Each structure stands twice: as C-alpha cells, then as structure tokens.
Amino acid sequence: MSNLSQEKTLLEGLAKEDKASIEQIYRDNYTMIQSFILHNNGTADDAADIFQETMIVLFEKSKSPDFELNCQLKTYIYSVSRRLWLKRLQQMQRFGRQTDDVADVVPVDEDLELHEKRQQDFSIMETAMGKIGEPCKSLLEAYYIQKKQMQQIADEFGYTNADNAKTQKYKCLVRLKKLFFAQYKNGQ
C-alpha cells in the first residue's frame, strides 16, 4: 500500500472513531510533537494536551463531507500542534526562545477558527446537559448519543412503555434546548 492510501485509510478510520486508527496516529506522530513542545518551553503534560487537541481538530476535519488533506498527515499534525502551542504560549505569556526550525508548515488558521467555535458550542451543550439533571441527562444521551431505540430506553429507565419514555424525552429536550439557546444566543 502506498503511503498516501495508508493515510487515507487511517483518516477514514479516525472519522469513524476507530480505536486502532487513533492509536496508530498517536504512534506515528506523538514523539515528533512532544519533542517540538519540549524544545519550546513546554512540559511532557503540555505535549499530551496539545496532541489531544490536535487529534480533535483532525477528527472534526475528517468528518466534514468535503474533507481533503492536501498535504502529508504528518505535516498537518505538526502545523496544527505548532499553532495551538504558540497560541497557548501567548496566552500564558511564557515567551522565550522560539525555534522556528521546520519550514514545512501548512496554513491551518481556518481550521482552527472552526475548531474554536466547535469547542465553544461543545462546552455550551455540556453546561446545558449538566443543568437539566437526571434522569433527563441520561435519557437524552441514551437516545441522541448512544442512539438507542425508544423501547430499549423505556425498559432501562423503567417507563411502562415507549410512548411514556418518548413524552418524557420531549420534555427533557425542550428544557435542554431552552438552556442551550439561552447561552448560545448570548455568545453570538
């Protein structure tokens, strides 16, 4: 298999949340990112954080329908991690010697802008989920995230039938929506 098609398979796996692909991407790239961060005023823990965030950026990108990576995966990962780290350094004002060693960097600003927006949305949803309480939270997660059937949910949560569970789900969803949009429209 050529390098290119190998990378394509990995990215397809990533989009499907396949564990083996995720692990492989870690194995192939982690050391590179760690050494970059260690050489630029970071710690091993910073490296682990930055790499995780980079993986999320890559994951979001790999899921978009018009996804296309027009550079090597390695280059992309390096570019995103580098940008994320420089930004974090800036926020922490931990500026020091900057080794801009590798010229092999692709522009990722657009991707990161989108990523930031997504992260914001994620935390708004997370906060809203945290506020609706139980059993609403588990109920909605079971239906919308774990994609369980209404009958199965009714059994697990002890509702007498699927219709009852469905009514309860509506009530929960309306509340979640209200909480979400209150925060979301605030932030706009």
Added chain:
Amino acid sequence: MEDTLLIDAAERFARGEMTAEEKLFFEELRKKSPELDQLVVEQLFFLNELERYGSTKNFRHILQETESKLVGEGLITKSPLNGKAKVIYFWKRYKRTIAVAASIAGIISIISAGLISAFNIKKNENLNLLVGKLREQEIKSQQIEKKVNKLEKNVGSSTVVEKPRVEATFRATGFLIDGNNNFIVTNAHVIKEARNQLIVENNKGEQFVARSIYVNPATDIAILKVTDNDFKKLPPIPYSIRKTNAKLGEQVFMLGYPKQEIVYGEGYISAKNGYMMDTIYCQLSTSANEGNSGSPVITKNGELLGIITSMETNAEGVVFAIKSANIYRAIDEVKKMKEYKDIKITAQPSLKGADRTSQIEKVADYVFMVKGN
C-alpha cells in the same frame, strides 16, 4: 402539544424517516408559514449540535483511553501530580468524571468522620448509644430478611412471570465467584445502601433478587447470594482469583457499570499499596470514569487481581482496588457457615490466550449491576 408534534416531525425529517407524501406536505407547510419554517430550522440546527456533541464526547473518551494505554507502554510520559492550573484545566474537562470519583471517596470519609466526632463528645454515653443503635439495626435487618424470604417464597410459588422492576436508589458492580452457589462479590459500602431491596442485574437487563451473606467493612468486601429461582446456571467462571499480590506495571482490564450499560476500561498497577499506604488496597492507573465500586480487575491471563473501590479526588486517574487475597479471606469465613461449606472457585482461568474482545465477551456475563433501595 404543538411543540412535540413539531419536534417529532423535524426529527423524522432530519433522519429521512418521512414518506415521500409526508415530506412533500411538510415542505409545503414550511413554505407557507415562515414562523414554522424558522422553528424547524432551529430544531434541525439544534439536533445537529446535539449530534456533534455526542460524537466529540465519545471521541474524547477514546483519546483518553488511547493516551493512558500509551502512557502504560512508555510512549507518552506524564507527570503523576499536576500543578494547580492543571487541576483546574482537568476539572473543566472532566467535570463529570471527577464528580463520580468525589462521590465515592466522599461516602467513605463522611461516614468515618461522623463516628469519630460522636466518640469525642461523651465517650461512654455515646458508646452505649451506638451499641444500642447497632442492635436496633440488627433486629431491623433480621426483620427485613424474614420479609424478603417470605416474598421470595411467594414469588416462587406464584405462576406470574412478570416481575416488577425495582426503583433503585444506588447502583454499583459485582461479579460472580461461585456459579453453583450463585455467590457474587461486591463492596461492603455498596450493601450498606440497601435498606429494603437488593437486586443484581445482568448485561441483558434481567433482574434477580439477592441477599448479602457476608459483609466485612474492614476489607470493604461483601458476598451476595442470588436467591432468585429464575437465575440460570452459567458455564464455569472464566477467571481465577490471584492469591499473591499484584506486580507493579501489570496490565489489567476492568468491566463495570458506571452507567446503565457495561463499560470496559484498561489500566495498570501503579503502586502496591492504597491511599495512605493502606495494605488492603493496591493502586491502579486508569481513566477514572471506568471504575465503579465492585468492578473486577483482571489480567490478560484471566487472573482476578482486585475489586475497584475508590478513587483519589485530587488526582486524575488514581484508582484503588482491594487486593484479591482479601477475597480468599472472605471465602474462608463463608466456608465456616454450615450451609455454604461447598463454596468453590475457579482454579484455572479459561481466558488465557484469548484476544481481548472475546475475553470481554466471556467475562461480561459474570459481571452484574448491583442495585437496590
């Protein structure tokens, strides 16, 4: 209830579940009424956000698992103790996980704190009071046991198949150690929560009545017996129980019920003793939301090393498990009871050499949700 109708319609529209005719009608409606269209757009947007939230959440979880696996292999280095800024960072990121951990550790510390202060005020008086209370409690539990036995008999004799589902006020994990006597091991602090009913539930959602036959708060081990006649005999238990201590760095996996479905986790033995050097326990490094009280900790060769009990609240991924040798001590105590002399556990694990997914598949049948009220 116009809202629910609208939500339902928008959901079915988004999922492509509408018939062509319905779809046409729906789109016609949207065209005619801009307000309705606005609501539909909002609903669709919201569903999309919810969808994205779910997949990001799952993905983060996998990342965390992958990371701890690679930490175990030494590819990733992480410092065990984080600075303050770091803690806050993690707090934001894993608020829920930490809340679970905090509640477990919290239960233990609150109870011991309560007893200590009771002793300090007026020693003798309070001691008497306490003894009296304990007696009361004992009598009560005997009464409850009688009632449960009676109920069981009634259930056994009646021909009604449908069992009422139990509204649980607590939930934990337990695992089978003797398939002939139907003995399940869990934490003693779990059983303490059961005031009326105690139930175990398998991974198919079937519930069975159980009662505790042995509780040792010192080692935090309890043994339950499933008394339900509907409980079907399982094939021989695939894991054995290790008599010797766990070794540093041993890779382990866990199965438990931190939520309504069974959850798999991986980790490694990170210290031979528990919190404050407690020798009953050993320490594991694993992603914290994996372990719920009573979950079995098993090696790749199918040896059970411990029972997950608690988590450290101010550090990420530090989990404590009761060493498996304590299970043998509990079994020895149970053996002394006349009716359970024949207790027997698996000596040769059948899991050895199997790949992980089939190991999980096998073990999952022997791990139960323990709940009650």
